[in-house]
Amino acid sequence: MAREGRWADGPEPAGPDEGEGRSGTNPAGGLPAGPDRPLPAGGESDPRPPRAGEPGWLQRVAALTGVVPADPALFLEALTHASYRAEHPDTAGADNERLEFLGDAVLNLCVTDHIFRSYPERPEGELSKLRAATVRAETLAEAARRLGLGELLRLGRGEEATGGRQRPSILADAFEAMVAAVYLQEGLEGARAFVLRTLGDDIRRLAARSGACDDPKTALQELSRRLGLGEPSYRVIDTAGPEHDPRYTVEVRVGGRPLGQAVGRSKKVAEREAARIALAGLGEPAATSAGPAGAPEGGGAGGSGAPAPDGSAHAAPKGSHGTPPDGAAPPDGARAGKA
CATH class of the missing domain: 3.30.160.20 (Double Stranded RNA Binding Domain)
Known part of the structure; x- marks a missing residue:
C-alpha cells in the first residue's frame, strides 16, 4: 500500500500528498522499496514476517494487537530497539526507550486497577505479589512472544546475530513500549483493553496458582x-x-x-x-x-x-465469646488452643 511504503525508510511522517512517488531503502535488505515497488518482507525468496517499517508491517501490527495504528511513526518507534538506532542514527528516528518508560507506568496502573477490582477479598500484600508476578519481565516477554513482537522489532545486526529477537529483556521492553503506543493513541481505556486482552489469562493463572495459600x-x-x-x-x-x-x-x-x-x-x-x-x-x-x-x-x-x-x-481463644448457640463444638484443630 502507498501509505506503508512511506515508512519503509524511517519514521519521518509525510503529508497526505507527499512521498507518493518516493522510493527509499528497505532497512532490512538495502533493496529499493516504495509504493511503486513493494517487496515481500526480507526479499523475493524470504517468507519471514515483515519487520517494522517494511511493507505490510502496519497490517501485521493491527492483526497481532487488535489496534489499527493511526500514527505509524509512533508504533515504529515502539518497535525500534536502541541497537538499530545506534547503527542507523540518521534514519532510524527515536528508539523505544522513552515509550518503554511510559508503558511501564501505564501497565502497572492497568494491572493494579484490574486486580484490585477482581479480587476484593485479597489484602494489599497479596495484590502486590500478584501484580509483581504479572508485570515481571518473564511474563511480559511471554506475552510479547505470543503477539509476535519479536519478529516485528527493528534490531541492530549485533543483537540480531545473538538472538535478540528472543531475548526476554528486549521482548518485555517492546511490550511496554507497545502499551505506551496504544495508550497515546487510544487513551487509558484502550490501553486497559489491550493489557487485559494480552495478559488477562496470565493474571487469572497467577491468581489461581497462589490462591490456595494466599487467599484462605x-x-x-x-x-x-x-x-x-x-x-x-x-x-x-x-x-x-x-x-x-x-x-x-x-x-x-x-x-x-x-x-x-x-x-x-x-x-x-x-x-x-x-x-x-x-x-x-x-x-x-x-x-x-x-x-x-x-x-x-x-x-x-x-x-x-x-x-x-x-x-x-x-x-479466638478457647472460651471466648461466641460459643455456637447449639452448643456444637468445632472439630479438633478447628480452633487454636484446643487440645
Missing part, C-alpha cells in the same frame, strides 16, 4: 464446593474495644458446622483468619502455612484474644 477465603470456598458443602458463611459473634479501635470476633461455618473463630481489627481480617483455621480443620494442606506476619502461633501469647500488634487476626 477463596480456598475455603473452593474446597467447600468440592466437598459438596455449599458456600461458607461468616458472622460476627462479638465486638469489643472502642469505636476507633474495634475488635471483631468472626465465626465461619461450613455445611452448617462452626469450623473456626478468629479476632481481628476488621471484619475482613478476622474472616480471613477464620477461613485459614477452617481449612486446617478440614485437613487442607495449603492452609497450614503460617498466618499473617506478626500473628502469634496459636492465637497470641497465652491466648489473650487481643489482636497482634500489626492489626492482623488470630484465632
Whole structure:
C-alpha cells in the first residue's frame, strides 16, 4: 500500500500528498522499496514476517494487537530497539526507550486497577505479589512472544546475530513500549483493553496458582464446593474495644458446622483468619502455612484474644465469646488452643 511504503525508510511522517512517488531503502535488505515497488518482507525468496517499517508491517501490527495504528511513526518507534538506532542514527528516528518508560507506568496502573477490582477479598500484600508476578519481565516477554513482537522489532545486526529477537529483556521492553503506543493513541481505556486482552489469562493463572495459600477465603470456598458443602458463611459473634479501635470476633461455618473463630481489627481480617483455621480443620494442606506476619502461633501469647500488634487476626481463644448457640463444638484443630 502507498501509505506503508512511506515508512519503509524511517519514521519521518509525510503529508497526505507527499512521498507518493518516493522510493527509499528497505532497512532490512538495502533493496529499493516504495509504493511503486513493494517487496515481500526480507526479499523475493524470504517468507519471514515483515519487520517494522517494511511493507505490510502496519497490517501485521493491527492483526497481532487488535489496534489499527493511526500514527505509524509512533508504533515504529515502539518497535525500534536502541541497537538499530545506534547503527542507523540518521534514519532510524527515536528508539523505544522513552515509550518503554511510559508503558511501564501505564501497565502497572492497568494491572493494579484490574486486580484490585477482581479480587476484593485479597489484602494489599497479596495484590502486590500478584501484580509483581504479572508485570515481571518473564511474563511480559511471554506475552510479547505470543503477539509476535519479536519478529516485528527493528534490531541492530549485533543483537540480531545473538538472538535478540528472543531475548526476554528486549521482548518485555517492546511490550511496554507497545502499551505506551496504544495508550497515546487510544487513551487509558484502550490501553486497559489491550493489557487485559494480552495478559488477562496470565493474571487469572497467577491468581489461581497462589490462591490456595494466599487467599484462605477463596480456598475455603473452593474446597467447600468440592466437598459438596455449599458456600461458607461468616458472622460476627462479638465486638469489643472502642469505636476507633474495634475488635471483631468472626465465626465461619461450613455445611452448617462452626469450623473456626478468629479476632481481628476488621471484619475482613478476622474472616480471613477464620477461613485459614477452617481449612486446617478440614485437613487442607495449603492452609497450614503460617498466618499473617506478626500473628502469634496459636492465637497470641497465652491466648489473650487481643489482636497482634500489626492489626492482623488470630484465632479466638478457647472460651471466648461466641460459643455456637447449639452448643456444637468445632472439630479438633478447628480452633487454636484446643487440645
